[in-house]
Amino acid sequence: MKSKKELKETYRQMSFRMGIFQVRNTQNNRIWVHHSMDLDRAWNSVRLQLQSNTHPNTALQEDWNQLGEKGFAYEIVEELKDTQDPAVDYKKEVQTLYRLCFEELQPYGDKGYHQQKN
Numbered sequence: 001m002k003s004k005k006e007l008k009e010t011y012r013q014m015s016f017r018m019g020i021f022q023v024r025n026t027q028n029n030r031i032w033v034h035h036s037m038d039l040d041r042a043w044n045s046v047r048l049q050l051q052s053n054t055h056p057n058t059a060l061q062e063d064w065n066q067l068g069e070k071g072f073a074y075e076i077v078e079e080l081k082d083t084q085d086p087a088v089d090y091k092k093e094v095q096t097l098y099r100l101c102f103e104e105l106q107p108y109g110d111k112g113y114h115q116q117k118n
Helices: 004-013 039-051 058-067 090-105
Strands: 018-025 031-036 072-080
Touching: 018 039, 018 058, 018 090, 031 039, 031 090, 039 058, 039 072, 072 090
Parallel strands: none
Antiparallel strands: 018 031, 018 072
C-alpha cells in the first residue's frame, strides 16, 4: 500500500484534460462558457452548483430550475493538449484559449448567459 506522500506525488504527476467547455440549453441553444484545468471534473462541479441552486449566473440558474438537468448539455469546445513541457504555463494557456473562444462564440443576449461588457 502506498503512503500518503506517494499517493500525493502520483496525483501531482497525473495529467488532466484541460480547456474550454460550455453548458448549452437544449431548448433555446443559449450557452454558458467557462474554462477548466480538469474538463472531466468541470461538469460535476457546475452541475452540483446548479442542482444546489448556488450557481453564480442567475439567468442560467433560473433556466436550470425551470428545465432541469435534461434541458442542458455539457460540451467541450476546445481542449488543450498536455505536452508535458515544464516550460509551458498551462493555466495561462487555458485562460488565453478561453478569451479567444469567448470572442468567437460571443455568448451574450439570445446566444448566451453572459453579460456583455461595455
